[in-house]
Amino acid sequence: MTKMADFIDRVKIHIKSGKGGDGHVSFRREKYVANGGPDGGDGGKGGDVIFEVDEGLNTLSDFHYNGKYKAEPGGDGRAKRCSGRSGEDLVVKVPEGTLVREFESGQIIADLSGPNRRVTILKGGRGGSGNMHYATATMQAPKYAQPGKPAKELDVLLELKLIADAGLVGFPNVGKSTFLTKVSAARPKVADYHFTTLSPMPGVVRLDDMTDFVIADIPGLIEGASTGLGLGHDFLRHIDRCRVLVHVVDAASVEGRDPLADIRLINNELARYNADITNKRQIICANKIDLLPEGAEAGIIHEIRALYEPQGIPVFAVSTLTGEGLKSVLYALSDILKETGRETVVYEQEYFPEEGTQAVEDYTVRYDKKQGEYIVEGALIDKMLGYTNIESEKGFVFFQRFLEEHGVNERLQALGIREGDTVRMYGHAFEYLPGVEEI
Secondary structure (H helix, E strand, O other): OOOOOOOOOEEEEEEEOOOOOOOOOOEOOEOOEOOOOEOOOOOOOOOOEEEEEOOOOOOOHHHHHOOEEEOOOOOOOOOOOOOOOOOOOEEEEEOOOEEEEEOOOOOEEEEEOOOOOEEEEEOOOOOOOOHHHOOOOOOOOOOOOOOOOOOEEEEEEEEEOOOOOEEEEOOOOOOHHHHHHHHOOOOOOEOOOOOOEOOOEEEEEEOOOOOEEEEEEOOOOOOOHHHOOOOHHHHHHHHOOOOEEEEEEEOOOOOOOOHHHHHHHHHHHHHHHOHHHHHOEEEEEEEOHHHOOOOHHHHHHHHHHHHHHHHOOOEEEOOOOOOOOHHHHHHHHHHHHHHHOOOOOOOOOOOOHHHHOEEOOOOEEEEEOOOOEEEEEOHHHHHHHHOOOOOOHHHHHHHHHHHHHOOHHHHHHHOOOOOOOEEEEOOEEEEOOOOOOOO
């Protein structure tokens, strides 16, 4: 016996693009060539983080076990004007219908649906320029290069909204799962308790006239589902993309339920969750007519039709057990879908990562009370000091601008630094003077 994969439709993950490679500092060293010029190559671009639809996926369960995804950094530049290799992009495969949201705000970054099959979420950092770019008439041997742009990182929430043409809604045990198994090859995982179906389940319906559409069983509907009671919020989101709703009710009242009251309660829950849902086309399936006493069918079916057909909602008497009436429902669904069109609902982008994400700065800034100094350290600073000649005027100005561009001065100011205070970086002490050109 094999274990069924869990259906997971919401998961938080952390993504990070690749850092750009650093530019290189080097000079030509060839026989018979005196005073060779700078030939340090450029760093390679960091890899992007890309999300792509995989038609073979229908759950986010793979992400449940791995929460961090990182693209490859760009390679550093080399001597002889050789550029570093670009970092490999990270392609994250997701099911169709996946929304990528910024975790804190919940705003949509991308909707992997409809025409959106492949979307770049985070771009890798640009590679830094090698010292071959900094030679001038007055500075023919620049001993500095540009570091690569830092990576960017972001916490995102992946949320799957099933893409189905029609959604089966109704209270537990009214026959939705049996309906789906009768009309498609889907086999919902069910259990005999209040929430019969354990996960949303889509199935493809193929009719004799060669038309087909996707119908999904939406579980979790009970009174109070719209407020999060039971599994309501977990599964109500899958109704959003459905263009037609099929209400399945127990016409025989096997569990003592009133089918008319059930339809009202379901519509109320849907309206509370999202008022726009009530504008969707609807069909009512009065199920379990095989269990009605002789002559009772005409009474209850007549009541439902008298109330809802004047509202433009067709009512069908069906038995999901025997299959009676199901073909009429499917052809009615097909006609409605042809009228409404087959375009998938695609949500607009609300959050733009290039504007909102923070660069990953590989350094720290702190105040040492004992020494009375501000300490700036980290791999980014160490590497910059390693290939920059801060003894030269141009090299020192280059280093100052680097600190400004990477936010070091801003973070020093946030810690309360004042003019004349000491800033220490790996054995180098500087007197702080406000402005880009001084430290």
